[in-house]
Each structure stands twice: as structure tokens, then as C-alpha cells.
Amino acid sequence: MIIQVNGESQDIPDHCTAQKLVEILQMQNDKIAMEVNLEIIPRSTYSNFFLNQNDKVEIVRAIGGG
Amino acid sequence: MTDSFTIAGKQYQSRLLVGSGKYKDLEETKLATDVSGAEIMTVAIRRTNIGQKPGEPNLLDVLPPDQITYLPNTAGCYTADDAIRTCRLARELLDGHNLVKLEVLGDEKTLYPNVDQTYVAAETLINDGFDVMVYTNDDPIAAKRLEDMGCVAVMPLAAPIGSGLGIRNPYNIRSIVENAKVPILVDAGVGTASDAAIAMELGCDGVLMNTAIAGAKNPILMASAMKKAIEAGREAYLAGRIPKKQYASASSPIDGTFF
Numbered sequence: 510m511i512i513q514v515n516g517e518s519q520d521i522p523d524h525c526t527a528q529k530l531v532e533i534l535q536m537q538n539d540k541i542a543m544e545v546n547l548e549i550i551p552r553s554t555y556s557n558f559f560l561n562q563n564d565k566v567e568i569v570r571a572i573g574g575g
Numbered sequence: 576m577t578d579s580f581t582i583a584g585k586q587y588q589s590r591l592l593v594g595s596g597k598y599k600d601l602e603e604t605k606l607a608t609d610v611s612g613a614e615i616m617t618v619a620i621r622r623t624n625i626g627q628k629p630g631e632p633n634l635l636d637v638l639p640p641d642q643i644t645y646l647p648n649t650a651g652c653y654t655a656d657d658a659i660r661t662c663r664l665a666r667e668l669l670d671g672h673n674l675v676k677l678e679v680l681g682d683e684k685t686l687y688p689n690v691d692q693t694y695v696a697a698e699t700l701i702n703d704g705f706d707v708m709v710y711t712n713d714d715p716i717a718a719k720r721l722e723d724m725g726c727v728a729v730m731p732l733a734a735p736i737g738s739g740l741g742i743r744n745p746y747n748i749r750s751i752v753e754n755a756k757v758p759i760l761v762d763a764g765v766g767t768a769s770d771a772a773i774a775m776e777l778g779c780d781g782v783l784m785n786t787a788i789a790g791a792k793n794p795i796l797m798a799s800a801m802k803k804a805i806e807a808g809r810e811a812y813l814a815g816r817i818p819k820k821q822y823a824s825a826s827s828p829i830d831g832t833f834f
Contacts (some may be wrong), residue, residue, distance in 0.1 A: 515622040542668035574619025575594030575785030
């Protein structure tokens, strides 16, 4: 199925969890936060959170800024 | 001399707060931040780069949050909704960390704050349990209102962000300081060490700066200069400067002259 991740289309397997997505993107060791359709998904619930077709996912990190 | 100040119940010794943007690389960010002695550092919340090489160094590795207090900011937000969303993502990212810098911009050319949207965002964030340090105009009425709403620190601009123009309105900054019961920090517009010292001499509790250090020819040396300027300005404020007078006042006694 197709979802949007940070504004770009991403083809992921059906029944994909947030945890699986993070692994596909090789971000499992990174300090990130995730939002799906404007709702924050707590890191502790990634394994139980199933993504759906057309979900809009934002994955953010802390970078240098003023 | 112990001269700490308190934000949201936590004491800080350093009155210099720094941003972490605009540096050449992470090594320079770390060196300048360490030299500055800052205990609070702003960070931006942005999208991760999809397809980035895993294990690439990042800010959290070189300046871990257990060594310096992270202050996620909402830079780049032009609406209350975007700012609120950014703060909530930051809290999740930093494991429940509630201290944020709220900045809602009004215009790309000046980067002046949109104070109306700042009020809206501040109210929601405070109700949601955030400790809000708020960027605002050098307007004593707006500053007081943000304090009354429950912001933990109010941070008026000295001049537009990144402009380096220095304290454009010292009388307003002083009015804001005199009326405040929460820490007042000058945020934005400082260009060089004397600007930082002036902010502190006006009685500000601290100064937050980024470009003045990161954009200097030698950022690490400027970080050192800013640290000293903040300390010097603070000590001068506490010492109490002499009044300004139009005419001279001799330093040597007149008594005992033999000529």
C-alpha cells in the first residue's frame, strides 16, 4: 500500500506497523518523533500502531536552529 | 559570586542562551556551544531525510540533552496551529520535555512576531502543560500580557532576527524588565559583544543569540567574547552604574595641590 512519508510516496507492506516503517526507513536507532494524520504516535506504541493506505506520516528530528 | 536565575523551577548559572543553527558543521556547533558556557540551547524540529545514511552523526550525539538543556523552538511557524504542532512533536521527541521556545512569525522579510497568533499558541501550550519561553516584540504591553498568561520567560527582540543591529529600543527593554516578575531575555538582533553587554546592563536576565556567534568569522572566539560580555554586563548592572552628567568631575582631589 502507498502512504505519504514526509511528503513523499512510500510503498510499504500491508499490515505495516509504525515500528516496521521505522525499520524499513532504517531509523530504528534514531531519535525521532512520528505523527500520522496529525496525531502524534508515542514511541512506546509503534509496535501496535497499524498504518493504513494513504496515511500521511511525518517523521521529525531535532537539528540545529535558533 | 553565585548569581543564578530560574526558569520553570530550574536554576541556571549561565545567562547566555545559544542557538544551534547556521554553523559550518556539528563540530563547530559543539566547540562554540561549549566555549559559550551556555546551559540552554535552542534546536529546530524538522523532517528527517528519508534515505539518509543510517548512523550519520546528529546534534543529539554531539550535544546530548543530558549535558545541555534543549529548548525546541517553533522557528519557521507562521500560525499558532503550526507552532503548537511543533511543540507537541518536540515533547514526544525529547521524552516528555516541556520547555519550549514559542515563536510565531508574521512576515518573512522582518521575521517580526505575529503577536496575535503568539497569544493563541501560548494559551493552548500553557493549558497543555508546556513551559513556554516566548519570543515577542519589544512591546511592554504584549510582554506583560504574555507573562500574565503564564509564560515562564518573556523574550523581546532587540532587533530583527539575524540582523545584528543591536538593542534598537533600550527604553522599551528597560520598561519590560522593570514591569516583569518572570525572567526577561533579549532574543534576536544582537550583533556583537557590546550589544549583549547592553542588554544585561539594562537588567535583562539573559540573552539568547545564534547568528551573532555562528555567523562570526571565528564563531568559537565570538562565543568566548559573548560569554564575557554577558558576565560583564550583568556585573555592571548589579554594581550600579554612575549617573550620566553633562560636565566633568575630577578624579583626583583638589585639596593638597601645590601649584
